[in-house]
Amino acid sequence: MKLGIIGCGNISDIYLKNLTTVFKNVTVQAVCDIDTAKATAQAQKYHIEGVLTLEEMLADPEIDIVLNITTPQTHYDICKKVLLAGKHVYVEKPLSLSYCEGKELLSIAKEKGLYIGGAPDTFLGAGLQTAIKLIKEGAIGKPVGGAAYMLCPGHESWHPSPEFYYDIGGGPLFDMGPYYITALVRLLGPVKSVYAVGTKAFAERTITSTPKFGQKIPVKVDTHNVGILSFENGAVITLVTSFDVVAHTMPNIELYGTDGSMKVPDPNMFGGSVQLATRKEQQFTDVPLISRYSENSRGIGISEMILAINENRTNNASGELALHVLEIMEAFLKSAESGAPVFIESVPSPEIALDWNVEIGELKTRN
Numbered sequence: 276m277k278l279g280i281i282g283c284g285n286i287s288d289i290y291l292k293n294l295t296t297v298f299k300n301v302t303v304q305a306v307c308d309i310d311t312a313k314a315t316a317q318a319q320k321y322h323i324e325g326v327l328t329l330e331e332m333l334a335d336p337e338i339d340i341v342l343n344i345t346t347p348q349t350h351y352d353i354c355k356k357v358l359l360a361g362k363h364v365y366v367e368k369p370l371s372l373s374y375c376e377g378k379e380l381l382s383i384a385k386e387k388g389l390y391i392g393g394a395p396d397t398f399l400g401a402g403l404q405t406a407i408k409l410i411k412e413g414a415i416g417k418p419v420g421g422a423a424y425m426l427c428p429g430h431e432s433w434h435p436s437p438e439f440y441y442d443i444g445g446g447p448l449f450d451m452g453p454y455y456i457t458a459l460v461r462l463l464g465p466v467k468s469v470y471a472v473g474t475k476a477f478a479e480r481t482i483t484s485t486p487k488f489g490q491k492i493p494v495k496v497d498t499h500n501v502g503i504l505s506f507e508n509g510a511v512i513t514l515v516t517s518f519d520v521v522a523h524t525m526p527n528i529e530l531y532g533t534d535g536s537m538k539v540p541d542p543n544m545f546g547g548s549v550q551l552a553t554r555k556e557q558q559f560t561d562v563p564l565i566s567r568y569s570e571n572s573r574g575i576g577i578s579e580m581i582l583a584i585n586e587n588r589t590n591n592a593s594g595e596l597a598l599h600v601l602e603i604m605e606a607f608l609k610s611a612e613s614g615a616p617v618f619i620e621s622v623p624s625p626e627i628a629l630d631w632n633v634e635i636g637e638l639k640t641r642n
């Protein structure tokens with residue numbers, strides 16, 4: 276299938292690299308950016324024929340799917356335009372800034388018989404797939420509880436344009452929460468309710484990266500969010516996301532079950548180490564990973580969406596999953612504001628099992 280990419284910023288390199296050289300069922304036909312110089316530079320670097328405006332891309336009959344990797348504030352507008360133009364869309368996280376907008380995107384896609392997919396796709400990597408398989412096989416028994424921590428000092432020291440991280444739709448929850456919440460939903464199933472609080476260390480941040488060194492950013496969102504997620508399966512998980520932590524020793528994700536405990540790898544990565552401790556052997560030991568996708572495989576979600584389109588089945592990094600994650604993140608904010616738990620109504624699509632006995636660049640549905 277032929278793909279058009281909108282947004283040629285920081286994250287576009289890994290997508291362009293993987294979609295032009297790794298994944299075999301996709302051809303990058305054209306790129307687009309409001310900053311034409313950025314689009315032209317990426318087209319030259321990755322040998323892509325077309326540099327188009329948004330309108331040209333939407334009107335191009337050759338393009339079947341659009342990858343929207345613009346900043347979160349434009350995800351909804353661009354996805355809506357893509358769907359209304361009759362093309363499938365895959366969008367970076369978050370799906371949109373509000374659950375209401377996300378629902379509208381899904382309903383347009385459904386009405387038009389189009390696919391919608393959303394990042395992150397890291398749960399299709401070797402690390403999380405191994406952890407998910409172990410949980411499904413009952414390796415820790417019935418999951419009871421756990422903790423997940425995404426703690427860092429923020430992104431203004433390295434990202435060249437970090438303003439969006441502190442704007443509405445940013446913050447550690449909307450930026451990094453999708454990795455953690457998506458992983459937890461794939462590990463444990465749908466979330467039933469959220470109870471959360473939030474705070475922020477600074478009202479203003481100073482950029483220390485180039486080229487905007489010294490520029491001030493107003494902080495419009497909480498930058499330290501603490502929440503309790505109650506899952507339909509009975510498990511209760513604490514999730515902390517923060518841009519206010521200089522250093523720490525907390526794990527990425529740990530899960531505790533009736534028969535054991537599991538250390539889950541960093542959900543922002545595709546590989547990592549999965550460790551299991553059982554009631555019998557109480558030491559954590561490494562479990563071998565079940566697939567070859569351990570390197571940065573961003574784009575695997577799009578390649579898998581194309582496989583799903585060809586097989587007329589649900590895609591794994593689906594709009595329903597991204598919408599469930601978005602509703603959960605919004606519930607963090609609502610709960611922090613009201614002081615009450617918030618109940619979740621959306622349901623993620625089920626995970627479609629893949630056969631991991633394939634070479635890098637290939638994907639196969641398990642029979």
Ligand SMILES: NC(=O)c1ccc[n+]([C@@H]2O[C@H](COP(=O)([O-])OP(=O)(O)OC[C@H]3O[C@@H](n4cnc5c(N)ncnc54)[C@H](O)[C@@H]3O)[C@@H](O)[C@H]2O)c1
Nearest residue numbers: 282283284285286308309310344345346347349367368436
């Ligand atoms: N940077 C990372 O490490 C990283 C990692 C994973 C996911 N993401 C996600 O990827 C997305 C993009 O992040 P980024 O870091 O590449 O941001 P960025 O600011 O570096 O790039 C965004 C690009 O989109 C372009 N753009 C904005 N509005 C547009 C429009 N209306 N039409 C066409 N182009 C438009 C901008 O000119 C810019 O080049 C975000 O949703 C972010 O959460 C980023």
